[in-house]
Amino acid sequence: MFSKPDPVSINEYQEEVKNYNAPPILNQVILFYEKLWLFKQSDPNQVIKEDLASTLGNQIVNIADTYVLSRSELKELMQRKILNSVDLERPAFLTRLAQDYKIDELPLKSLDEAVAGELVFSTLIRRRDPHEYNHSYIEEDIPVFYDHGVSFATDGGMLLASDFFSHKGQGFAGSWRVEMIKDKADIKKLWRKLGPEDRHFIYDKDKFISAVNIITEKVKERLDSTEEIISNKGMIGAEVERITEVMKAVKLSYLADIELMLKIVLANSGAS
Ligand SMILES: Nc1ncnc2c1ncn2[C@@H]1O[C@H](COP(=O)(O)OP(=O)(O)OP(=O)(O)O)[C@@H](O)[C@H]1O
Ligand SMILES: [Mg+2]
DSSP, X not given: OEEOOOHHHHGGGTTTSSOTTSOOOGGGEEEETTEEEEEEEOOHHHHHHHHHHHHHHTTTSOBOOEEEOOHHHHHHHHHXXXXXXXXXXXXXXXXXXXXXXXXXXXXXXXXXXXXXXXXXXHHHTTOOOOSXXXXXXXXXXXXXXXXXXXXXXXXXTOSXXXXXXXXXXXTOGGGOEEEEOSOHHHHHHHTTTTSXXXXXXXXXXXXXXXXXXXXXHHHHHHHTTHHHHHHHHTOOSHHHHHHHHHHHHHHHHHHHHHHHHHHHHHTTSSOO
């Protein structure tokens, strides 16, 4: 079920699969059940957040799937030399390569809806970093997002939406903006060109707002099952308890949180 992809088949992603100012990490891409995934190792709490976020957003927003690797799977990846370096002592997961999705697999099939989805979801799970290095486009204008390392109000004091949106700077919610563009050719021209900024391209403000309202209700309904999802996954520990409390609190304020998000992202966007 695991194999090395043909380097030629993934070469087109050379300049996309990388962090800001860092070299490409295509050597971390593997095939798993015929799909492309990026291998990531992290600490246990990070893996919980990544996997929980992906499950909560699955089939509601365009969030990359995750797969948490067992120790024996890690061993297999190491022994069969599918990856150059594997640390058997650290938790690891796969995140489905955004560029590998086909449009039929995604719930939100237009730019305005997909951006609405990422911003609603990031607000409600208090995910901080929806910037240009944490999403990629398929078919030139459909974003799929990933990287939930700073989510579930991880930074102290970020639970209340008023706090969450008061912090500004790269990745912080007070700096999130939508930017109107006319044509999909503009996206590839602008995407990542200025570094990890927090702008999100949209075509149509009204379509974006209407998608925000529809998706908010869907995400809220899914978040109501957070405890059930956590229990089905067998997740336990202090971080899991903290996340459960965060999601209970969000339930009480979610509509006002989304209103605040809209006010912030539409400020000076040229979309008024
Ligand atoms: N699912 C994915 N699909 C496509 N590219 C991805 C995916 N996940 C990560 N990447 C690429 O790898 C880069 C680094 O990954 P990611 O953003 O998850 O890690 P990070 O920003 O270093 O955060 P962390 O410190 O949490 O690992 C991203 O900027 C992106 O280019
Ligand atoms: Mg990132």
